[in-house]
Amino acid sequence: MNVPSTTNGSATNAVPRYHVLSVLVENKAGVLARVSSLFARRGYNIYSLAVAPTDEDRFSRITVVVDVESAPLEQIVKQLHKLINVIKISELDPRDSLERELLLCTVKATPEVRGQVIELVDLFEGRVLDVGHDEMTLSLDADPNRLDDLEELLRPYGIIDLQRTGRVALARLEHVAP
Amino acid sequence: MNTNGGSALIKALELEGVEVIFGLPGGAILPVYDPILDSPIRHVLVRHEQGAGHMAEGYAHATGRPGVAMVTSGPGATNIVTPICDAFMDSVPMVVITGQVPRPAIGTDAFQECDIVGITRSITKHNELVTRPEDIPLAIRQAFHIATTGRPGPVLVDIPKDIVDPKNPASAMDWNWPSDADVASSLPGYKPTTKGHPRKIKEAVELILSAQRPVIYAGGGILGARAAEVLRELAEMTDIPVVTTLMARGAFPDDHPLCLGMPGMHGNYTAVTAMQRADLLIALGSRFDDRVTGKVDAFAPDARIIHVDIDPAELGKVRRPDVPIVGDCRLVIEEMVRLLNHRTDGDVAAHQPDRSAWKQAISGWQEKFPMVYEPSVDGGPLKPQYVLEQLRDRAPEDCIVASGVGQHQMWASQYWKFNHPYTWINSGGAGTMGFSVPAAIGAKVGRPDRMVWAVDGDGCFQMTAQELVTAATERIPVKVAILNNAYLGMVRQWQEMFYEERYSEVYLSPDLPDYVKWSEAMGCVAMRVESPEEVGPAIDKANEIDDRPVVLEFRTDSAEKVFPMVPAGKSNDEIVVDPSLREGDR
Numbered sequence: 001m002n003v004p005s006t007t008n009g010s011a012t013n014a015v016p017r018y019h020v021l022s023v024l025v026e027n028k029a030g031v032l033a034r035v036s037s038l039f040a041r042r043g044y045n046i047y048s049l050a051v052a053p054t055d056e057d058r059f060s061r062i063t064v065v066v067d068v069e070s071a072p073l074e075q076i077v078k079q080l081h082k083l084i085n086v087i088k089i090s091e092l093d094p095r096d097s098l099e100r101e102l103l104l105c106t107v108k109a110t111p112e113v114r115g116q117v118i119e120l121v122d123l124f125e126g127r128v129l130d131v132g133h134d135e136m137t138l139s140l141d142a143d144p145n146r147l148d149d150l151e152e153l154l155r156p157y158g159i160i161d162l163q164r165t166g167r168v169a170l171a172r173l174e175h176v177a178p
Numbered sequence: 179m180n181t182n183g184g185s186a187l188i189k190a191l192e193l194e195g196v197e198v199i200f201g202l203p204g205g206a207i208l209p210v211y212d213p214i215l216d217s218p219i220r221h222v223l224v225r226h227e228q229g230a231g232h233m234a235e236g237y238a239h240a241t242g243r244p245g246v247a248m249v250t251s252g253p254g255a256t257n258i259v260t261p262i263c264d265a266f267m268d269s270v271p272m273v274v275i276t277g278q279v280p281r282p283a284i285g286t287d288a289f290q291e292c293d294i295v296g297i298t299r300s301i302t303k304h305n306e307l308v309t310r311p312e313d314i315p316l317a318i319r320q321a322f323h324i325a326t327t328g329r330p331g332p333v334l335v336d337i338p339k340d341i342v343d344p345k346n347p348a349s350a351m352d353w354n355w356p357s358d359a360d361v362a363s364s365l366p367g368y369k370p371t372t373k374g375h376p377r378k379i380k381e382a383v384e385l386i387l388s389a390q391r392p393v394i395y396a397g398g399g400i401l402g403a404r405a406a407e408v409l410r411e412l413a414e415m416t417d418i419p420v421v422t423t424l425m426a427r428g429a430f431p432d433d434h435p436l437c438l439g440m441p442g443m444h445g446n447y448t449a450v451t452a453m454q455r456a457d458l459l460i461a462l463g464s465r466f467d468d469r470v471t472g473k474v475d476a477f478a479p480d481a482r483i484i485h486v487d488i489d490p491a492e493l494g495k496v497r498r499p500d501v502p503i504v505g506d507c508r509l510v511i512e513e514m515v516r517l518l519n520h521r522t523d524g525d526v527a528a529h530q531p532d533r534s535a536w537k538q539a540i541s542g543w544q545e546k547f548p549m550v551y552e553p554s555v556d557g558g559p560l561k562p563q564y565v566l567e568q569l570r571d572r573a574p575e576d577c578i579v580a581s582g583v584g585q586h587q588m589w590a591s592q593y594w595k596f597n598h599p600y601t602w603i604n605s606g607g608a609g610t611m612g613f614s615v616p617a618a619i620g621a622k623v624g625r626p627d628r629m630v631w632a633v634d635g636d637g638c639f640q641m642t643a644q645e646l647v648t649a650a651t652e653r654i655p656v657k658v659a660i661l662n663n664a665y666l667g668m669v670r671q672w673q674e675m676f677y678e679e680r681y682s683e684v685y686l687s688p689d690l691p692d693y694v695k696w697s698e699a700m701g702c703v704a705m706r707v708e709s710p711e712e713v714g715p716a717i718d719k720a721n722e723i724d725d726r727p728v729v730l731e732f733r734t735d736s737a738e739k740v741f742p743m744v745p746a747g748k749s750n751d752e753i754v755v756d757p758s759l760r761e762g763d764r
Contacts, residue, residue, distance in 0.1 A: 025367070026366065029307070030295065030299075030307075033296070033299065037299060037300060074494070075491065075495060078490055078495075079491055081490065081491070082489070082491055083367070084303075084304040084324060084365060084367055084368050085367055086367050087366055088367075
């Protein structure tokens with residue numbers, strides 16, 4: 001499953017065709033099911049999902065990426081707000097937020113091509129985690145687009161296993177003094 | 179450890195002011211039923227758990243207090259799913275307590291186990307599986323707080339058997355009663371907005387003062403907010419006509435000169451058309467339901483919209499408002515009234531445009547398109563509308579009417595005169611057949627001082643009639659009028675009008691079951707009424723009986739259809755009136 005790319009084209013200010021929601025929730029049993037079922041009941045697939053406690057144990061942050069048009073999304077966000085366990089929701093515009101995702105990949109790397117694979121990983125500032133006789137496991141944490149790119153470049157070598165975490169995101173900071 | 183989860187649960191319900199529980203015990207909830215014997219709370223033993231849910235709803239509709247139902251796990255819990263959905267759709271405050279299998283057995287497909295929290299997740303305002311006995315008092319406090327504040331709704335609390343069974347050490351706990359502050363801090367994500375935004379209210383007031391053809395579109399939220407009185411104040415001071423939706427019948431008196439009655443698919447011509455032609459709709463606690471709007475794109479095309487609702491998700495859900503106001507209807511309307519007075523120095527009329535043409539148009543429609551029906555021919559079957567008129571005229575004005583779902587529901591809403599709030603109880607959003615008998619019983623339990631009539635159809639009656647056994651046993655003297663047309667009447671009407679009279683699976687037979695014998699077997703007084711001259715005397719006789727339930731079976735005309743009607747998916751401009759009013763047919 002490929003996460004949709006950030007924009008329609010390469011132009012940096014093109015309109016994103018997916019939405020990233022950052023949902024602050026109570027860290028409790030069943031909350032994730034409540035959140036995800038609001039998408040499921042309308043037949044919308046969740047592309048990626050990352051959940052973990054925040055700095056305060058009582059709360060978790062759910063980062064959810066969905067391919068939903070703006071109008072139904074507005075309604076879903078309002079419905080999310082109605083969930084008793086939901087504290088806060090912000091939609092993150094990919095143009096104004098920092099996104100990171102982690103990729104782990106085991107790729108075929110016989111001794112003859114091992115050097116090429118390592119070079120690729122170095123170019124992306126990824127890391128080699130494990131080396132086998134003719135395989136290699138590597139990792140990359142970066143902007144999700146960079147993960148897409150590396151994935152495509154590794155594909156010809158033969159991807160044996162690949163796992164991505166789903167993206168997490170925070171809003172960009174102001175750079176100009178107020 | 180000074181108590182156990184079961185005793186704590188009942189004590190918590192007592193402290194929440196619960197006076198009655200509608201329920202039916204079973205294995206998983208058994209330990210909670212023991213302390214009920216020593217509690218001042220009344221328990222009404224139903225014959226089917228669906229009855230418990232609808233009774234709790236009827237109780238809540240009639241009293242404004244949350245209804246409480248208690249059932250066991252598995253099938254007990256699934257049987258109450260329909261009333262929960264019904265309460266969710268109609269924003270009825272209700273707390274449902276379900277037994278659950280002991281914690282170690284959860285997830286093992288144990289006897290009578292089901293994931294009721296999962297099943298009801300999307301049809302409750304909130305639900306919770308309680309996993310520790312000491313959490314029970316807080317869970318109950320939260321349940322009542324959530325069910326009754328903001329937009330009201332059903333809350334389900336699922337309680338495993340081992341934490342309420344005093345024989346099980348796992349149920350031991352120290353009693354604790356959380357304060358309001360504890361409840362608030364335990365719900366960090368729940369803060370309903372009740373006070374409307376002052377700037378938005380100001381904008382609304384300006385729109386009201388400049389509108390040429392305004393209509394107030396009052397919904398069930400008026401009743402939920404106890405805002406009937408202030409609604410009347412607003413309507414009278416601005417001289418703006420009011421439509422009351424199916425959920426809001428009685429929120430504004432039908433005998434008031436400004437009342438236009440019910441809009442929507444089976445609303446009267448004037449209410450429907452006034453909304454269509456309006457230049458301003460003041461939507462108060464209403465949700466632009468498809469049964470009201472007809473085809474949304476063609477609904478009230480010239481109208482600007484002020485939309486007041488406690489639920490932010492309603493604003494813009496169907497129709498984008500010009501002035502959205504999130505807040506409690508009563509508080510917002512009070513503020514509107516205050517601001518209108520302030521803005522006009524107490525003389526609102528002097529600051530409004532001349533609306534005489536609008537008023538003339540409205541009275542013209544009222545004159546041209548009244549509610550009419552063809553009276554029955556000699557020896558022919560009864561007209562259901564006639565039965566409703568007789569029931570209405572022979573009941574005290576504050577009589578509570580609970581209805582099932584279908585043709586009889588529409589006729590009851592159309593022909594009754596609702597002059598008091600909280601006198602009309604029906605299943606609007608979910609459209610649950612079988613609602614009326616148990617809802618009427620719940621209403622009568624909550625308002626024993628009032629006469630309560632259930633208006634039911636023969637199809638509906640067969641779904642929940644067994645609760646009349648409950649009513650007879652508990653001496654709850656409700657009255658039931660079955661409009662027996664031997665059909666699933668509304669389905670028949672659609673098959674006649676939209677399926678070329680191809681009647682598929684709608685015939686029920688007038689004689690099977692024998693409603694009189696059946697009702698008598700359930701401990702009711704029962705009478706069959708077949709001719710118009712019997713109608714009045716039978717109703718009078720029923721009205722005199724106050725020590726047991728009464729069932730009147732009226733044999734009504736199966737060919738009768740509900741008019742006016744806006745066919746589903748059509749614009750409200752395409753309203754079809756009674757054949758006798760149609761041009762060319764006269």
